Amino acid sequence: MKNRLPKLLALNKDAKRTFRAESSGSEATIYLYDIIGEDFWTGEGVTAKRFLEALDGIDANVINLRINSPGGDVFEARTITTIMDGHPARFVAHVDGLAASAASFIAARADEVVMSPGSMLMIHNAWTMAMGNRHSMLDTAALLEKIDGTIADDYASRGADRASVVQMMDAETWLTAEDAVTAKLADRISAKAEKVANTWNLAAYENAPEIEDPPAEQAAEDDQPSPDHDAQVRARLVRLMETEPA
Numbered sequence: 001m002k003n004r005l006p007k008l009l010a011l012n013k014d015a016k017r018t019f020r021a022e023s024s025g026s027e028a029t030i031y032l033y034d035i036i037g038e039d040f041w042t043g044e045g046v047t048a049k050r051f052l053e054a055l056d057g058i059d060a061n062v063i064n065l066r067i068n069s070p071g072g073d074v075f076e077a078r079t080i081t082t083i084m085d086g087h088p089a090r091f092v093a094h095v096d097g098l099a100a101s102a103a104s105f106i107a108a109r110a111d112e113v114v115m116s117p118g119s120m121l122m123i124h125n126a127w128t129m130a131m132g133n134r135h136s137m138l139d140t141a142a143l144l145e146k147i148d149g150t151i152a153d154d155y156a157s158r159g160a161d162r163a164s165v166v167q168m169m170d171a172e173t174w175l176t177a178e179d180a181v182t183a184k185l186a187d188r189i190s191a192k193a194e195k196v197a198n199t200w201n202l203a204a205y206e207n208a209p210e211i212e213d214p215p216a217e218q219a220a221e222d223d224q225p226s227p228d229h230d231a232q233v234r235a236r237l238v239r240l241m242e243t244e245p246a
Helices: 004-011 048-055 074-085 102-108 134-156 162-171 177-182 227-242
Strands: 018-024 027-033 062-069 090-100 112-115 120-123 173-176
Touching (some): 018 048, 027 048, 090 102, 102 120, 102 134, 162 173
Antiparallel strands (some): 018 027, 120 173
16 A cells, blocks of 8 residues: 555645734735644644644625645544534635645635636545555455545535546546536636746656646655655554544
């Protein structure tokens, strides 16, 4: 099994990131130019806790989510969308550069999704890491199937055809702004393109398109993370397995 999420984090540990909130009159803007969830390489990332803290003190009727993210943790994204659902403001997701994986899930739960010309949205099946015997692996596969089903339901709730969404998730599909609108995963394309340089190394994904402005440090062809990274992953897994349920 390829550990694609740890690889995504490792390849982007030096990427330029922005996560901040600002208000102006009746509208506010939150910039999600970052990994979704906590990045154990850097301690950065858009966690649900940080997202909730960013909302504190915002008294606006409309909150614009400016998104340029390669994705991240699906459960952090799920919690973020739950926070959005419970907030009285209207959320407008603006895909300025990229909304991949968990970031596309956050965008899809906004009241309106606006693609910038030249931007992309990517959907795929959930990833995880698992340890154990065949029974554990079968349980993990069943859990992933349930997670994929809930994500497909949310995409379909925007009006997208669920069967088509499932096929696109199976294939790891990268959609242009036009594709996203046609598939009903986005509402419209903005008249003005946001100038957002690509800062993400997307080599962890199978079907990522070539980027015109790649990061300075290119990905290694080998899918295996560095030895230090392997040690961090193992240590985190041990901590998770030793944690008693609440």
